[in-house]
Amino acid sequence: MTELERLVDFHKHGERQGPGSAAQTLKALNLLGVADTRGLNVADIGCGTGAQTMVLAENADCRITAVDLFPEFLERLRDRAMLKARGEGITTLEASMDSLPFDDETFDLIWSEGAVYIMGFEEGIRDWKRYLKPGGYLVVSEISWITPSRPKELEDYWMNAYPQMDSISRKISLLEKHGYSPVAHFILPEYCWTENYYNPILSRIPGYLAEQENSAEVRAFAESEREEIDLYNRYKEYYSYVFYLARKTS
Ligand code: SAH
Numbered sequence: 463m464t465e466l467e468r469l470v471d472f473h474k475h476g477e478r479q480g481p482g483s484a485a486q487t488l489k490a491l492n493l494l495g496v497a498d499t500r501g502l503n504v505a506d507i508g509c510g511t512g513a514q515t516m517v518l519a520e521n522a523d524c525r526i527t528a529v530d531l532f533p534e535f536l537e538r539l540r541d542r543a544m545l546k547a548r549g550e551g552i553t554t555l556e557a558s559m560d561s562l563p564f565d566d567e568t569f570d571l572i573w574s575e576g577a578v579y580i581m582g583f584e585e586g587i588r589d590w591k592r593y594l595k596p597g598g599y600l601v602v603s604e605i606s607w608i609t610p611s612r613p614k615e616l617e618d619y620w621m622n623a624y625p626q627m628d629s630i631s632r633k634i635s636l637l638e639k640h641g642y643s644p645v646a647h648f649i650l651p652e653y654c655w656t657e658n659y660y661n662p663i664l665s666r667i668p669g670y671l672a673e674q675e676n677s678a679e680v681r682a683f684a685e686s687e688r689e690e691i692d693l694y695n696r697y698k699e700y701y702s703y704v705f706y707l708a709r710k711t712s
Contacts, residue, residue: 468683472670474534476662479510480576481655481703482603486648487517487575490601490705493646494571496522502570505529505593507559507586508577512539512552518573519548529555529562559586564593575603576703583626583633587708588640594710600642603703606630608649612700619693620701630704642708650703660691 463471473479496502502524506515509528512535519526530536536554543549557563559574560581572594578586583604594600607629620627634644667684674680 463679465683468679470532470534472666472683472687474511474532474538475666475670476511476659478513478659479535480603481650481659482513482575483650483654483658484513484517486650486654486705487514488521489648490646490707491518491521493648493707494599494601496571496599499523499570501525503568504571504573505562505564505569507562507572507574507590508580509539509554510535510577512542514573514575515539515552516542516546516549519543519552520546524571525551525553527553527555527564529557529559531556531558560589562590562593566592567595567598568593569598570595571599571601573601578602578604579624579626584636584640587637587642591641591710596710598710599645600637600708600710601705603650603705604633605701606633606704607700608702608704609700613697616693616697616700627701633704633706637706637708641710641712643711645707645709647704647706650705652698652702654703655694655698660694663687664691 500523502522504518504524504526506518506526506528509515509530512528515526515528518524528539533556536556540554543552559577572590587600605624605627607627630647634647637644667687671680671684
């Protein structure tokens with residue numbers, strides 16, 4: 463298995479593939495003020511196994527195209543959708559977020575939780591804008607600095623892992639630069655990382671190691687997951703995911 467295949471194989475068993483919660487997805491949806499709009503056309507980019515897709519389907523009058531690169535995730539999403547009312551409004555699409563097959567001005571709303579970093583925040587918001595109808599909304603969650611300064615070890619780590627790691631105000635400036643009008647932003651609370659994402663990972667690791675016969679490769683994978691979690695536990699006051707809500711203006 464390649465490193466990427468390993469990631470998918472492990473994370474497909476998760477309820478979600480990044481920090482977040484149903485309550486925070488709903489909060490973002492409510493802040494948009496689209497509750498009374500009928501027939502919203504929505505793209506959910508980097509949907510994973512669909513944690514946020516299900517919340518959107520259940521709380522907005524919409525049809526959703528849920529996009530991910532990995533069919534294993536989309537298969538789980540389809541299983542989840544089948545069990546839910548409104549699940550029939552969800553269509554899955556296996557595609558890469560940097561070459562989407564959509565026509566211009568297709569969507570009322572583009573949603574992307576914990577995924578735009580894969581192509582880079584600036585590239586994502588810039589390239590996806592054309593798929594939005596005029597006045598359409600963009601909602602992305604993006605890892606960001608939440609304090610004005612931070613320890614050098616942490617800064618070095620992130621500059622290496624994700625050079626676009628930046629402050630909330632700079633992220634909002636980028637939205638403005640690329641033709642969006644900022645609507646709101648808020649920081650994901652700690653439980654979105656711990657209870658909803660990292661704790662389930664930690665509890666799945668022993669079983670996964672056993673299932674994979676404790677191979678050196680899987681042990682290295684588990685170690686890298688634990689390192690990420692350890693970094694978060696040591697430095698969580700300095701960074702989090704932040705929801706950014708914006709409207710296409712030009
Ligand atoms: N939105 C989900 C998943 C976030 S993790 C949640 O919050 O739980 C990031 C997701 O992006 C993963 O599901 C991963 O498979 C997907 N992804 C990775 N590279 C991608 C690409 N090039 N195009 C589309 N999706 C991609």
